[in-house]
Amino acid sequence: MNTLALNIVTPNGSVYSTEQAELVVLQTEGGEMGIMAGHIPTVAPLKIGAVRVTIDKKVEYIAVTEGFAEINGSSVAVLVQAAEESDAINVERAQQSLRRAQERLEQDKKENIDHHRAERALHRAINRLDVAKYR
Known part of the structure; x- marks a missing residue:
């Protein structure tokens, strides 16, 4: 092939x-x-x-x-x-990143947080956790 x-x-x-x-x-x-x-x-x-x-x-x-x-x-x-x-993804660190991103998005409703940046961080964390399933 x-x-x-x-x-x-x-x-x-x-x-x-x-x-x-x-x-x-x-x-x-x-x-x-x-x-x-x-x-x-x-x-x-x-x-x-x-x-x-x-x-x-x-x-x-x-x-x-x-x-x-x-x-x-x-x-x-x-x-x-x-x-x-x-196999190189640190799942615990990715879960922490996910929680931080979710918290930032919640703060966005109350404060002046960069919504786009927080959303990208959320998507990156979710992607890393999804890919880590294929270890």
């Missing part, structure tokens, strides 16, 4: 890399996108979600924040602010 390279990069460097991806599934602003070897060149904006990677019929999950994916026939470069493999 044809494979493609996948590299997930944050400002701190590469978080995940493989040369053997059979299928990469991204959560784009336009919906879910599946990529296989030979895919047409594309640049796609990503939303907070999971990147699913199939290697030897085994699926791996990586939680990512917003960013972009650059796709060509033989590789996928994912550029995001933060990314974590499912």
Whole structure:
């Protein structure tokens, strides 16, 4: 089977890399996108979600924040602010982040809290907890 390279990069460097991806599934602003070897060149904006990677019929999950994916026939470069493999997610810390975000959103009703920032933090925490289920 044809494979493609996948590299997930944050400002701190590469978080995940493989040369053997059979299928990469991204959560784009336009919906879910599946990529296989030979895919047409594309640049796609990503939303907070999971990147699913199939290697030897085994699926791996990586939680990512917003960013972009650059796709060509033989590789996928994912550029995001933060990314974590499912087995690297600290569930307790993610649950704490979720509680803090929920509290901020409740404060928003009473104070001048940055609602958009609190919502993004909430979505990131929920995404990390969802991806952590695939350990």
